[in-house]
Amino acid sequence: MSEQEKARSFLARMLGLGKGNEVQAPAAGPTNVAGQALPHFAEVEMIPVRQEDGRLTNYPPPSHWDDWVEWDGKQWPKRVAHRYMLVPTTCFNCESGCGLLAYVDKETLEVRKFEGNPMHPGSRGRNCAKGPATHNQVYDPERILYPLKRVGKRGEGRWKRITWNEALDEIGQKMASSRKKRRDGIMYHVGRPGEDGYTNRCITAWGVDGHNSHTNICSSGARAGYFFWGAFDRPSPDHANARVILLISSHLETGHYFNPHAQRIIEGKMKGAKIITLDPRLSNTASKSDVWLPTWPGSEQVFLLAVANYLIQTGRYNKDYVRRWVNWQETLQAIRDGKLDLDDADLLAEIQNGTADLNDFGTFDRVLKALYGEFSFERAAEECQVPIDRIEEAAEYIANCDGKLAAHTWRSASIGNLGGWQVARCLFFLNVLTGSVGTPGGTSANSWNKFTPKAFKEPPAGTAWNDLHLPDEWPFAFYEMSFLLPHLLLEDRGEIDVYFTRVYNPMWINPDGFTWLQVLQDEEKMKCHVALTPTWNESAWFADYVLAMGRAGER
């Protein structure tokens, strides 16, 4: 018996299958034309998952996941049953990481389809179209299944299959020889990590400054705005319980965090929440909104500060919250010490000559009025190029949110415009003014309700520095300046001994793809390129080693 037959026989025994591939029919009872036992759907109590539109409400209960039977739709009108193991797994097609159930055919041990996992707390059984499409990726005819080593010139497209041991030995030797010479010769450039910190643990253990990310292309602007408020870099809005949902850009129904957020936004809307969306496009999100503001790109901050000013001037902000949680005395001291200017000359004089009481919140209230007074609705209407009555309507909704303002910004407004990081900063200002921080229906820090397992042993914090990640000219860079990498290499500011790309295809997604091509072809600057990817992409074509990665759905 070959190894394959032995494994098959072992798995068949484990799964309760008969010899070979056949599912044994029970001694008694009805069978289908294939001689298999008929399923008894009526006896299974499905999990009902409430959805507003009535679709997809039933899922197989976990008690039946080990042995689930369904008719084969393709065999209709014959009634041919398939028996499955339903294995919980995740989707990797965006950062949401929604739950999936892999329907593993007990006969062939192949995944026949992916459906939603009703027990997953984030996605609750629902997925966008990309979730079930994981099946296409698993069985992609161009999928890379083995480690490959380049045999021709780089980019020539000639490869040979090598073993994992050979790949690990050869790459490991190159890394070791680089590490002996220096601590900035190995770089791991990640597109999608697909895990939460394990890789960084390895990179730190190598003793190099080796982590590079794509974050400065898309999200670092928004992250910076949040980070400067409270040392967290992403919001976690409670849309389902909000009174007002304030969204900047359309992504919540069409992109990142699409499904877990979108279903809760609609849940909130069904319960009466008002949705305000700032987006130049009449996006899916905008079309479901109570107020759509097609703001001129780069003007979003002015709208946000106009709303802040309205709350401040009318005294409709949450003074108790601000008094308790904001370091307002320090602001007053900064004005006293000449570190912060104020347009109101009388107030400035009072603070600086000691007439004003710096421990009185009323003084701070007057300062707020002076600091933000210039942001009128008229100014916002002019700069944002939207009708003033819509701004007023949005401001009134926010003023009435009662500590339940769920707000989110991501990507375009904050990374696509000069000073865009202020968008997230101004947006969170509204959360603070309305006391909607960490409240039900408000906005929390992403790190407040996220479980991140701690590794049993961490390597000591790194002390190495790689100028190709964080060049001196940008001391305030929030995340690595990775989009400059090929340009820095072309300026002879360094070279890389071993360069890993992990589910990252800069030749395709970065705007300057041809510069990346130039550098990836240059064996002096990029001495060894190892592409970690499950399928071919443009950048992997210019690698020295291509290492086959698994798909999340298979884990």
Ligand code: SF4
């Ligand atoms: S939102 Fe869609 S693509 Fe993203 S993880 Fe969920 S199912 Fe996958």
